[in-house]
Amino acid sequence: MTDKKLSGEVYYPSDEIVKNANVKNWDEVNNYALENYEGFWEDRANELSWFKKWDKVLDDSKKPFYKWFVGAKTNIAYNCLDAHVKTFRRNKLALIWEGEDGTKSNMSYYALHRETCRFANILKSLGVGKGDRVTIYMGRIPEIVTAMLACARIGAIHSVVYGGFSVEALHERLEDSQSKVLIVADGAYQRGKIVRLKDIADEALRRAATVEHVLVVKRTGHEINMESGRDMWYHELMNLPIADHGCAIEEMDAEDPLFMLYTSGTTGKPKAILHTHGGYMVGTYATLKYVFDIKEEDRYWCAADPGWITGHSYIVYGPLLNGTTSFIYEGAPNFPYPNRWWQMIERYGINLFYTAPTAIRGLMRWGNAWVNRHNLSSLRLLGSVGEPINPEAWKWYYEVVGNSKCPIMDTWWQTETGMFMITPMPCVPLKPGSGTRPFPGIEMDVVNEEGESVKPNEEGFLIIKTPWPAMVRTIYNDDDRYVDQYWGKFEGVYLTGDSAKKDEDGYFWVIGRVDDVIKVSGYRLGTAEIESALVSHDAVAEAAAIGMPHDVKGNVIYTYVILRSGIAPSDKLREELKKHVGHEVGPIAKPERIEFVDSLPKTRSGKIMRRVLKAKALGVDPGNISTLEE
Numbered sequence: 001m002t003d004k005k006l007s008g009e010v011y012y013p014s015d016e017i018v019k020n021a022n023v024k025n026w027d028e029v030n031n032y033a034l035e036n037y038e039g040f041w042e043d044r045a046n047e048l049s050w051f052k053k054w055d056k057v058l059d060d061s062k063k064p065f066y067k068w069f070v071g072a073k074t075n076i077a078y079n080c081l082d083a084h085v086k087t088f089r090r091n092k093l094a095l096i097w098e099g100e101d102g103t104k105s106n107m108s109y110y111a112l113h114r115e116t117c118r119f120a121n122i123l124k125s126l127g128v129g130k131g132d133r134v135t136i137y138m139g140r141i142p143e144i145v146t147a148m149l150a151c152a153r154i155g156a157i158h159s160v161v162y163g164g165f166s167v168e169a170l171h172e173r174l175e176d177s178q179s180k181v182l183i184v185a186d187g188a189y190q191r192g193k194i195v196r197l198k199d200i201a202d203e204a205l206r207r208a209a210t211v212e213h214v215l216v217v218k219r220t221g222h223e224i225n226m227e228s229g230r231d232m233w234y235h236e237l238m239n240l241p242i243a244d245h246g247c248a249i250e251e252m253d254a255e256d257p258l259f260m261l262y263t264s265g266t267t268g269k270p271k272a273i274l275h276t277h278g279g280y281m282v283g284t285y286a287t288l289k290y291v292f293d294i295k296e297e298d299r300y301w302c303a304a305d306p307g308w309i310t311g312h313s314y315i316v317y318g319p320l321l322n323g324t325t326s327f328i329y330e331g332a333p334n335f336p337y338p339n340r341w342w343q344m345i346e347r348y349g350i351n352l353f354y355t356a357p358t359a360i361r362g363l364m365r366w367g368n369a370w371v372n373r374h375n376l377s378s379l380r381l382l383g384s385v386g387e388p389i390n391p392e393a394w395k396w397y398y399e400v401v402g403n404s405k406c407p408i409m410d411t412w413w414q415t416e417t418g419m420f421m422i423t424p425m426p427c428v429p430l431k432p433g434s435g436t437r438p439f440p441g442i443e444m445d446v447v448n449e450e451g452e453s454v455k456p457n458e459e460g461f462l463i464i465k466t467p468w469p470a471m472v473r474t475i476y477n478d479d480d481r482y483v484d485q486y487w488g489k490f491e492g493v494y495l496t497g498d499s500a501k502k503d504e505d506g507y508f509w510v511i512g513r514v515d516d517v518i519k520v521s522g523y524r525l526g527t528a529e530i531e532s533a534l535v536s537h538d539a540v541a542e543a544a545a546i547g548m549p550h551d552v553k554g555n556v557i558y559t560y561v562i563l564r565s566g567i568a569p570s571d572k573l574r575e576e577l578k579k580h581v582g583h584e585v586g587p588i589a590k591p592e593r594i595e596f597v598d599s600l601p602k603t604r605s606g607k608i609m610r611r612v613l614k615a616k617a618l619g620v621d622p623g624n625i626s627t628l629e630e
């Protein structure tokens with residue numbers, strides 16, 4: 001980039017990296033995009049296929065309900081599959097998969113297209129059509145990709161629920177989305193054990209009335225309940241003549257919804273973030289191409305779960321749009337031994353590897369010997385996402401995993417942004433712990449309570465000033481909440497919910513959430529979900545949850561519980577409550593600590609002051625407590 005000397009600890013890219021990168025001069029691209037914002041995205045859109053091109057790139061007449069590629073017709077599934085099947089990529093591998101138990105499978109673009117069409121026909125035969133919601137609940141298996149793409153193909157809106165969520169979380173999402181169909185796996189392997197997904201789904205279905213059909217993918221093969229008239233085996237359906245491989249693709253308006261994905265926000269229930277066929281497609285395609293520097297012969301591995309936004313954008317859609325070969329691994333990094341992921345990188349010759357700081361810190365703790373046993377020389381580029389990466393973990397990742405030759409793309413983004421927002425590219429000088437600067441053309445800032453830019457290195461609210469193609473369009477069925485939560489604090493700008501600093505070089509340093517969201521091991525949870533799970537237990541009258549810093553997980557959950565009168569606190573009850581939260585929300589939501597208390601700090605209007613609880617737990621000054629009730 002510029003010749004200007006940057007402050008702090010800087011890792012400059014080698015000449016070779018710059019020479020071979022898709023983008024060689026970041027400033028040039030950024031300047032072009034700043035001056036010609038719509039043109040920049042229009043150029044990217046022109047690299048993809050459309051049934052009809054747009055009349056207008058960006059419509060901002062009804063802010064903050066922005067529209068992109070107005071009037072255009074497309075289907076993201078067409079660009080993920082059909083477009084490639086017509087080229088030399090027809091027989092290229094789209095997916096390579098390995099299960100935790102060592103089962104392996106591959107699918108070419110041709111095969112994935114075929115499977116998707118066949119499954120799309122089954123969905124159609126069950127009456128699923130454009131605009132219908134379909135919930136998908138399974139582990140990291142190829143069928144999750146097929147199911148998502150089959151929905152997209154026929155214009156149905158998929159709602160993937162992470163396989164680590166449990167009964168109430170699934171129920172809430174089924175109910176809110178009013179899904180008619182649930183696609184579920186019998187189970188998932190996790191560290192040698194079976195997570196009984198279908199049993200969890202059965203329990204959730206007893207609480208939710210909308211689902212008419214349950215399609216069950218056989219993964220673990222253990223005994224499960226199949227309710228006649230409602231439940232059907234995926235593999236049996238796929239053997240029916242109706243599962244024909246010819247399936248016309250639905251022509252979608254660029255602004256038609258593609259999927260909804262539930263995420264936690266400030267107070268209340270999880271909200272469904274809505275993404276569209278057109279803008280989301282252009283955004284995920286271009287960001288992955290530029291940032292991960294996708295080359296035709298690459299093998300790419302994003303080790304996230306398809307059930308979160310990282311999986312949607314950068315396991316499923318982004319890589320397929322780029323015609324790349326993706327590897328998906330079912331299991332954990334440390335099972336049966338802490339070299340499992342390194343073994344996979346070596347076995348499959350992975351070139352581009354993308355994971356989260358929590359995993360990096362865990363892998364680092366198990367020691368270099370596990371890494372050094374493997375030849376990781378295929379790696380060319382590394383990525384990080386989900387939470388701030390501490391410089392120590394960054395350097396370990398860079399030196400030990402990447403052998404000091406792979407640039408690290410620390411990508412900051414959100415379920416709502418759909419695509420990378422603050423991110424380097426391989427040609428950009430890196431500072432460990434900073435995601436560097438916004439993607440070309442996107443303007444972001446750090447501001448104070450009044451919405452004014454703060455001085456370099458001062459902390460403030462992280463905001464986004466420009467609309468972007470993959471942006472959230474609304475919260476499903478709740479336009480008011482969309483406007484209020486994201487656009488309500490500062491006029492005309494998007495509030496991320498994060499705090500950050502910007503240094504004298506314009507590099508952003510994200511600090512963390514400033515709302516009621518807790519990132520546990522990179523997973524996004526809301527205090528409200530944990531609290532309502534606790535309160536749903538007979539013994540609990542009131543509860544409060546906070547996030548507390550943790551060396552490996554980033555944060556863990558501490559909770560404060562007021563028991564109902566007559567109920568005595570005990571270690572047994574504490575364990576029971578932890579289990580209850582695990583059963584209702586999911587194992588990731590289990591509190592690390594439960595403290596029984598007689599009262600909670602509240603404002604005069606009855607709002608729990610979590611900030612005060614956190615200050616107390618950290619042993620620091622709680623700051624202004626003038627609104628405290630007592």
Ligand code: PRX
Binds near residue numbers: 385435496
């Ligand atoms: O706090 C930021 C953190 O993750 C939040 C978004 O969470 P979610 O919607 O689950 O999406 C995660 C994957 C895109 C953000 O508000 N976050 C994400 N990436 C980073 C990050 N914090 C610091 N650095 C990152 N690279």
